[in-house]
Amino acid sequence: MTSATNCQSCRRPASDTLLTYRKGTGEVRREGFLQCDICERFACADCLQVYDIFSGYDFLCHECAQGFGASPARPRGH
Numbered sequence: 001m002t003s004a005t006n007c008q009s010c011r012r013p014a015s016d017t018l019l020t021y022r023k024g025t026g027e028v029r030r031e032g033f034l035q036c037d038i039c040e041r042f043a044c045a046d047c048l049q050v051y052d053i054f055s056g057y058d059f060l061c062h063e064c065a066q067g068f069g070a071s072p073a074r075p076r077g078h
């Protein structure tokens with residue numbers, strides 16, 4: 001099985017930045033896009049995040065995460 005080369009949410013191609021996923025205060029580097037556990041779309045770090053809902057290692061796109069009422073820490077001040 002080959003993974004997608006473009007994010008299936010925002011359509012951008014894989015790059016270092018888009019493959020660095022945030023997990024809490026740390027980062028998870030990946031070779032390819034991660035797949036959302038729920039909708040199974042491959043998505044970049046902007047469209048998908050590592051959430052701490054079930055096992056502490058759940059990969060959910062933002063849309064699906066909202067369905068769970070997840071509220072990840074927002075480091076941005078705005």
Ligand SMILES: [Zn+2]
Nearest residue numbers: 007010044047
């Ligand atoms: Zn994306």
Ligand SMILES: [Zn+2]
Nearest residue numbers: 036039061064
């Ligand atoms: Zn999803």
